[in-house]
Amino acid sequence: MRIDVVSIFPDYLAALDLSLVGKARTAGLLDLRVHDLRDWATDRHRTVDDTPFGGGAGMVMRPDVWSRALDDVIEEPGAPGVRLVVPTPSGEVFTQRTAEAWAGERQLVVACGRYEGIDARVVEHYRATGVEVSEVSIGDYVLNGGEVAALVVVEAVGRLLPGVVGNPESLVEESHGAAGLLEYPVYTKPADWDGREVPDVLLSGHHGRIARWRRDQALERTARRRPDLVARLDPATLDRSDRDV
Numbered sequence: 001m002r003i004d005v006v007s008i009f010p011d012y013l014a015a016l017d018l019s020l021v022g023k024a025r026t027a028g029l030l031d032l033r034v035h036d037l038r039d040w041a042t043d044r045h046r047t048v049d050d051t052p053f054g055g056g057a058g059m060v061m062r063p064d065v066w067s068r069a070l071d072d073v074i075e076e077p078g079a080p081g082v083r084l085v086v087p088t089p090s091g092e093v094f095t096q097r098t099a100e101a102w103a104g105e106r107q108l109v110v111a112c113g114r115y116e117g118i119d120a121r122v123v124e125h126y127r128a129t130g131v132e133v134s135e136v137s138i139g140d141y142v143l144n145g146g147e148v149a150a151l152v153v154v155e156a157v158g159r160l161l162p163g164v165v166g167n168p169e170s171l172v173e174e175s176h177g178a179a180g181l182l183e184y185p186v187y188t189k190p191a192d193w194d195g196r197e198v199p200d201v202l203l204s205g206h207h208g209r210i211a212r213w214r215r216d217q218a219l220e221r222t223a224r225r226r227p228d229l230v231a232r233l234d235p236a237t238l239d240r241s242d243r244d245v
């Protein structure tokens, strides 16, 4: 998969050289390219923004600069598997389901806005030319720009690409997996740490009981921390013992 990130702060994306995503790039599993939007500005000051029509505070990013950048970066506009991603606090919420859907794309282009955002005609224009465009929020809070959201999207999608996570089983049980539950608590050695003991069942070697305990923990934790997720659980995924929790 190819992912392009366009930003006025390309250094913000330096963290993508590290860890699993960095390794995926080196191994050729992920073709990640970071671009400086100012490379497509045309004036001496490399201007990318201007004052908002209609008045108001702040600056808006210019559509002409963005379209020059995106025309260069989008490989094949309108082709299947090409998606323009625009992080914005007014977008639809980006979830694990979104990451799963996007992991099958050919190219993601993430356009990081700053200031008051990108001139609305940019999204309109690319939609009209047949490009799939997703305006997404990573949560109900306001950041200074789309760069942190771009990091989130690249990591969440990148780790789902074949070969990126060493043991694919670790993708199976984690929070926000297909079961719709948060992950159960985990423990390692020492079994007694300063008088705090690991739950007995985990030392029992009884796989059935361990699985039941973990599921109960996941259900209780999800009910306590994220009642909204419990409300959305598919009843068909619950078993008889689940209903007792």
Ligand code: ADE
Binding pocket: 087, 088, 089, 136, 137, 138, 139, 140, 141, 142, 143, 144, 145, 146, 149
């Ligand atoms: N840009 C600013 N805030 C954001 C958010 N919460 N999600 C995505 N992009 C943003």
